[in-house]
Amino acid sequence: MSLLIATLAIGLVFGVLALGIYLSFRVYQLPDITADGSFPLGAAITARLLRDGVDPVTATIAGMAGGALAGAITGAIHVHFKVNALLSGILVMTALYSVNLHIMGASNVPIRANTIFTPFEQGATAWLGQETSILGRSVPSSDLGLLLATTIVVGVAGILLMLFLKTELGAAMRATGDNARMLRALGTSTDRMTILGLALSNALVALSGSLFAQMQAFADAQMGIGVIVLGLASVILGQTLIGPVRSIALAIIGAVMGAVLFRLLVAIAIRMGLDANDLKLVTAVVVLAAIVGPNWLKSIARKRGKHAPT
Amino acid sequence: MLRLDSVCKTFNPGTANEVRALANVTIQLAPESFTVVIGTNGSGKSTLQGAISGAFDLDHGSITVDDADITRWPEHRRAHLIGRVFQDPFAGTAPGLTVAENLALASKRGKWRTLAPLLRGARRGEWKDLLAQIGLGLENRLDDPIGLLSGGQRQSITLLMATLTSPKVLLLDEHTAALDPRSAELVISLTTRLVAHSSATTVMVTHSMQQAATLGDRLIAMHRGKVYLDVSGVQKQHLTESELLALFSQMRRDDRFDDDACALVAGQYR
Numbered sequence: 001m002s003l004l005i006a007t008l009a010i011g012l013v014f015g016v017l018a019l020g021i022y023l024s025f026r027v028y029q030l031p032d033i034t035a036d037g038s039f040p041l042g043a044a045i046t047a048r049l050l051r052d053g054v055d056p057v058t059a060t061i062a063g064m065a066g067g068a069l070a071g072a073i074t075g076a077i078h079v080h081f082k083v084n085a086l087l088s089g090i091l092v093m094t095a096l097y098s099v100n101l102h103i104m105g106a107s108n109v110p111i112r113a114n115t116i117f118t119p120f121e122q123g124a125t126a127w128l129g130q131e132t133s134i135l136g137r138s139v140p141s142s143d144l145g146l147l148l149a150t151t152i153v154v155g156v157a158g159i160l161l162m163l164f165l166k167t168e169l170g171a172a173m174r175a176t177g178d179n180a181r182m183l184r185a186l187g188t189s190t191d192r193m194t195i196l197g198l199a200l201s202n203a204l205v206a207l208s209g210s211l212f213a214q215m216q217a218f219a220d221a222q223m224g225i226g227v228i229v230l231g232l233a234s235v236i237l238g239q240t241l242i243g244p245v246r247s248i249a250l251a252i253i254g255a256v257m258g259a260v261l262f263r264l265l266v267a268i269a270i271r272m273g274l275d276a277n278d279l280k281l282v283t284a285v286v287v288l289a290a291i292v293g294p295n296w297l298k299s300i301a302r303k304r305g306k307h308a309p310t
Numbered sequence: 311m312l313r314l315d316s317v318c319k320t321f322n323p324g325t326a327n328e329v330r331a332l333a334n335v336t337i338q339l340a341p342e343s344f345t346v347v348i349g350t351n352g353s354g355k356s357t358l359q360g361a362i363s364g365a366f367d368l369d370h371g372s373i374t375v376d377d378a379d380i381t382r383w384p385e386h387r388r389a390h391l392i393g394r395v396f397q398d399p400f401a402g403t404a405p406g407l408t409v410a411e412n413l414a415l416a417s418k419r420g421k422w423r424t425l426a427p428l429l430r431g432a433r434r435g436e437w438k439d440l441l442a443q444i445g446l447g448l449e450n451r452l453d454d455p456i457g458l459l460s461g462g463q464r465q466s467i468t469l470l471m472a473t474l475t476s477p478k479v480l481l482l483d484e485h486t487a488a489l490d491p492r493s494a495e496l497v498i499s500l501t502t503r504l505v506a507h508s509s510a511t512t513v514m515v516t517h518s519m520q521q522a523a524t525l526g527d528r529l530i531a532m533h534r535g536k537v538y539l540d541v542s543g544v545q546k547q548h549l550t551e552s553e554l555l556a557l558f559s560q561m562r563r564d565d566r567f568d569d570d571a572c573a574l575v576a577g578q579y580r
Contacts, residue, residue, distance in 0.1 A: 163427075164425075166427055166428055166429070167423075167424070167425045167426060167427055167428055168414075168415075168418060168423040168424050168425070168426055168427075168428045169423040169424060169425055170428070171407060171411055171414070171415060171423075171428040172415065172423040174404065174406060174407060175404040175407060175415060177406075178404035178405055178406045178407065179400075179401065179403065179404040179405065181396075181401055182401060182402055182403060182404055183386075183404070183415070184385050184386045184389065185363070185385075185389055185394045185396075185402070186389055186415055186416055186418075186419050186420075186471075187386050187387070187388075187389030187390045187419045187420030187421070188386055188389075188423055189384075189386045190386070193423075
C-alpha cells in the first residue's frame with residue numbers, strides 16, 4: 001500500500017511533465033527534446049537554491065523559470081535561425097548538461113533542507129499520527145501528505161493550462177500548431193508564439209523535475225535521460241485511455257492519467273521481475289508501438305478487406 | 311487605396327531556375343474598388359498577391375496602403391490592413407479550433423493576443439447572422455471544430471473572417487479554384503455580397519474567365535510579370551468571356567513569337 005501511494009505521487013509529478021509534453025507534442029506537433037535537459041535543470045536549480053537556504057516555494061519557481069528560459073532559447077534558435085526544431089532541442093539539451101553540472105557543482109546534490117512537500121508531510125503526520133490505516137494496511141501519514149500535495153500541484157497546473165489554452169494567447173498558440181499560415185494572415189507572429197509555447201512547455205517540464213528532485217531528496221545530472229520519451233508515453237497512453245477527443249480539458253486529464261498509469265505499470269512490471277535496466281528500452285518500444293501500431297493495424301485491416309473473398 | 315510602385319521580384323536569381331515574376335509593375339487601386347487579376351501560368355498574378363501580403367521581400371519598388379509604406383513590414387504586421395483568402399480552402403482556418411474560436415481570432419486581427427478568455431464577450435449573435443447568410447446551416451455549428459466542416463464551408467468562413475474587421479485590402483487568391491462547382495458558386499455569391507458591403511480595396515486572382523468577365527469593376531491581365539491589359543469602367547462592363555479567351559490565345563501567341571524570334575536571332579548571331 002505504501003508503495004502504491006508513493007507510486008501514485010511520483011505518477012502525479014510526472015503528470016506535470018506530461019502537461020508540458022502535451023503542449024509541445026500535441027499543441028505544437030513538435031517533439032521537443034529540450035525536456036531531457038530542462039527536467040534536470042529544474043531539479044538542479046531547486047536543489048542548489050535549497051542548499052543555499054532559499055525557501056522551497058521560491059526555489060521551485062526559480063526551477064520553473066530556468067526551464068522557461070531553456071525552452072525560449074530552443075524556440076528562438078528554431079524560428080530565428082531556421083534550425084530544425086529537433087536539432088534546436090538537441091543543442092539546448094546538450095548545452096544544459098554542462099549548465100546543470102555548473103549549477104549543482106557536482107553531478108549529484110542531496111536535498112536535506114525542507115522541501116515544498118515538508119509542510120504537507122508534517123501536517124498529515126500531526127493530523128493523523130505517524131501511521132494511518134487504509135484498507136487494513138498501515139501507511140506512513142507523511143506519504144498521504146505527499147500524495148495530497150502532488151494532487152494539488154498537478155490539479156492546479158492542469159486547470160491553469162486548460163484555462164490558458166482558452167485565452168486569446170493560448171488559442172493563438174493552438175492555432176500556431178494547427179495552421180501557422182492562417183495565424184500570420186491574422187496578424188500574429190507565429191515566431192513569437194512558438195518561442196512562448198516552448199517556454200511554457202519547458203517551464204512545466206522543469207517544474208516536474210524540481211518536484212521530482214524534492215520528492216527523491218536529490219538532484220542528479222543524469223536524471224533527464226529519456227524524459228521526453230516518458231512524457232510522450234504518458235501523453236499517448238492518456239490519449240488511448242480517453243479516445244480521440246477534441247476537448248482540451250479531457251486531453252489534459254488524459255495526459256495526467258496516462259502519466260500515473262504508466263508509472264503504475266512500470267511499478268508492476270518491476271515487481272513482476274522486469275530488470276530496471278531494461279526500463280528505458282521497454283518505454284521506447286512501447287512509445288514506438290503506440291505511434292506506429294494504430295496505422296499498421298489499419299493498413300493490415302485494409303489489405304485483408306481488399307483480398308477478402310466476396 | 312493600394313499602390314504598387316515599380317515593383318520587381320525575381321526568384322532564384324542567377325540560377326537556371328531564374329524566374330522574373332514581377333517586372334516593374336506599377337498599379338494604383340482605388341478604395342472600394344474590386345479588381346480581378348487574370349493571367350497565364352507563371353504570369354506573376356500570384357506573385358503579385360504575395361508581394362502585397364508580404365510573403366517575400368521585394369527586389370525593388372514599394373507598396374503603400376493609404377499613406378502607409380508597408381514595403382518593409384513583415385507579413386504578420388501587414389495583416390491588420392489586409393484580409394486574405396487562400397486557394398487552399400483549408401489554409402484559412404485552424405481545424406482544431408471551433409468555428410467560434412476561429413472567428414474570435416479573426417475578430418482580433420492584428421491585435422495583441424492577451425490573457426483574456428478568447429470567447430468572453432464573443433459577438434455570437436452577430437456571428438450567427440453572418441453564418442446564416444452563407445445558407446449552409448453553419449449558424450448552428452459555432453462550437454464544432456472547424457476541421458469537421460467541408461472545404462466549401464471552411465472557405466466561406468475564411469471569407470467572413472477576412473472581412474470581419476473591415477481591412478483596407480482584401481486579397482482573394484484563386485479562392486474557388488480548389489472547390490467543387492457548387493461550393494465555388496456559393497463562395498462567389500458570398501464574395502460578391504461581402505465585397506459590395508465592404509470598404510476594402512479588393513484584389514481577386516482567378517483563372518475562371520467567367521468570373522473575370524462577370525465580377526469586379528476593373529480587370530488586369532498579367533503576362534510575363536507585366537501588366538498586359540488593364541481595363542475598367544464601361545469597357546470592363548462590356549468585356550465578355552469569349553473576348554477574354556481570345557486575349558489569352560493572343561498572350562500565348564506572343565509567347566511563342568517571342569521564343570521563335572529569339573531562336574531566329576540566336577541562329578543569325580551564332
